Amino acid sequence: MMKKWSTWAAAGLLLASSLGMAQTPYSEDSTYRGLGGKEGIDKIVASFLTLVQQDVRVKESFVDFDMEQLAGRLAEQLCEFSGGPCKYTGKYKDRDMESSHVDLKITNAQFNAVAEDLQLAMERHGVPNSVQNKLIAKLAPMQRAIVTK
Numbered sequence: 001m002m003k004k005w006s007t008w009a010a011a012g013l014l015l016a017s018s019l020g021m022a023q024t025p026y027s028e029d030s031t032y033r034g035l036g037g038k039e040g041i042d043k044i045v046a047s048f049l050t051l052v053q054q055d056v057r058v059k060e061s062f063v064d065f066d067m068e069q070l071a072g073r074l075a076e077q078l079c080e081f082s083g084g085p086c087k088y089t090g091k092y093k094d095r096d097m098e099s100s101h102v103d104l105k106i107t108n109a110q111f112n113a114v115a116e117d118l119q120l121a122m123e124r125h126g127v128p129n130s131v132q133n134k135l136i137a138k139l140a141p142m143q144r145a146i147v148t149k
């Protein structure tokens with residue numbers, strides 16, 4: 001059964017705040033390895049971006065953006081957060097996810113849709129549930145920065 005992102009968001013927030021590590025990467029690389037390393041992450045990101053561009057709930061938001069560049073940056077971010085040997089080098093190096101998304105006026109429903117697509121992409125690439133949950137716990141606290149509408 002597909003778990004609702006909001007449930008994960010709540011769990012992630014709780015976990016992040018209880019451990020005092022809202023957006024710091026995992027210090028060991030088991031999540032990174034569970035995602036299949038760099039190669040696995042690249043495949044997951046490619047499937048994920050295909051899914052969002054086909055998803056009527058959110059595809060409008062991605063029109064006019066450079067998806068290749070977004071794929072590269074997102075892969076870096078997921079690699080870094082999951083404990084892999086990467087650094088996010090994107091436009092918002094300070095990890096200010098709010099400034100990178102504020103103009104998009106993203107709603108909770110859109111955030112949940114994107115999260116579902118990411119989960120589906122991980123599912124399709126055979127990522128174990130325990131690993132999916134660890135990545136999601138790391139991303140969930142970003143909801144507060146990304147949802148502005």
Ligand code: HEM
Nearest residue numbers: 058061062065073074077090091092106110111114139142
């Ligand atoms: C956990 C959720 C999310 C994460 C981790 C995430 C991550 C990212 C990252 C790392 C970038 C930076 C790209 C760069 O440095 O160039 C980015 C940009 C972007 N995101 Fe998200 N995002 C999330 C949710 C969303 C949602 C819900 C939407 C729309 C419905 C969205 C739409 C976009 C778009 C269109 C860009 C391109 C902005 C630009 O190039 O200026 N994101 N996202």
